Amino acid sequence: METTEVVRVPLSTPFGVFDVHAFERPSGHVYLALVVGDVDDGDDVLVRLHSECLTGDALGSLRCDCGVQLRLAMRTIAAERRGVLVYATGHEGRGIGLVNKLRAYVAQDQGSDTVLANEQLGLPVDSRDYGDAAAVLAELGVRSIRLLTNNPDKVRGLTASGAVVRDVVALTTAPHHRNLGYLTTKERRLGHVRPTGTPLAGADELAPATDVTALLGDVEPRADRPYVVLKYAQTLDGRIATSTGDSKWISGEDERRISHALRAACDGVLVGVGTVLQDDPELTVRMVPGASPMRVVIDSKLQLPEAAKVLSHDAPTTVFTSELSAPERRDELRAAGVRVEVIDRTADGIDLAEALAVLRASGTESLLVEGGAKVITSLLGTGLVDRIIVAVAPVLIGEGIEAVGPLGVTEVTAGIRLENRAIFPVGDDVLLAWDVVSVPSTS
């Protein structure tokens, strides 16, 4: 079969400038080769063969890991200053096409996994042909490759089509609770090699953990609220900040990477305005390959500064406020693309049960709460927490801010009960997690 290069043009991207070579194949499909550096001298070229996925690549769908993998591959190739990303159109949904892929999603929503769904529709599980990609690489002068993939079938397919695969480089992403089933099916039924990356147990400095599902627990949203996970870092003497409010950094870098993996696993990450004013966190995913969740801020009076990092364009932001905030400020935020919801107040401030119900009604299934003390206390006190994750760090600071304030508990037996303990040492810190199984009994 003939491979025809039809156009070549530089394409600048956030990862740098790629030379795009477009090839038309007799199959009618167009292959784009995004080239960095000199690859026509042939050997050990870093290559990603990326199968088109409109929903993941362009729309950021969390049903799969395609968009995150695509950007990670572009970043990796650009950083090496030599490599090729072959973008294969016609590979949508492992070759079944966009509409059939969406039909398979309907079957998956009724309980089938990604393999069974195709079978039920009478479609092949994987009909991708790697001959076109091998021909494109040969046309570029690439003689041998290091392939960025977790999929042994890609290695076999390219090899069978004449490409020389010298090495395989893993391309793992931090799993989201929504794509975890899909990724584990790919591992179990299609032979992919650990697409979720290294789990917490067994992680080391060379392979830090990206798979934090054992910490997150079973994500089971309620009808009226998301699955809520509290996560904070505390000193060995039980403080989340000094008495002046400083909390940077209680835990070590390895532990903070875990926090980013937890964000990447959830639909939303919530803080109170006290944390925004004190720490100005960005709340995006930066330390692991994954998508940033929606940021959620609880702020009755809209004290949130205009320049707060949680308002950055890198991820969506929702602010829950009350009638105490200025309507003009709400309008300013809305004009800047921030979702602002005005809801009722309780004695503690914003009615958090109502805020969670609003989030659930608009699709949020999982919510990571990263503080601070007042929001943690309110959520625990009102029985709105499913899981608690605490990083205990090897430092003592004496007086300071405690994670949990008054709960009205006067006897230990009336405290909030936790079960299903999980423990992971991470760097010099220890991560502990439990399911929350009761509300505090107050006298």
Ligand SMILES: NC(=O)c1ccc[n+]([C@@H]2O[C@H](COP(=O)([O-])OP(=O)(O)OC[C@H]3O[C@@H](n4cnc5c(N)ncnc54)[C@H](OP(=O)(O)O)[C@@H]3O)[C@@H](O)[C@H]2O)c1
């Ligand atoms: N170590 C860690 O993991 C960690 C994590 C996060 C924060 N921190 C530390 O925690 C400290 C901030 O804690 P914080 O307690 O001041 O702030 P916070 O819990 O982040 O925010 C509290 C504020 O949220 C607003 N709010 C509205 N409705 C609420 C409700 N129902 N319940 C509770 N709060 C409600 C209130 O302000 P309005 O009345 O104005 O709405 C309240 O003052 C900082 O020192 C920060 O460094 C540590």
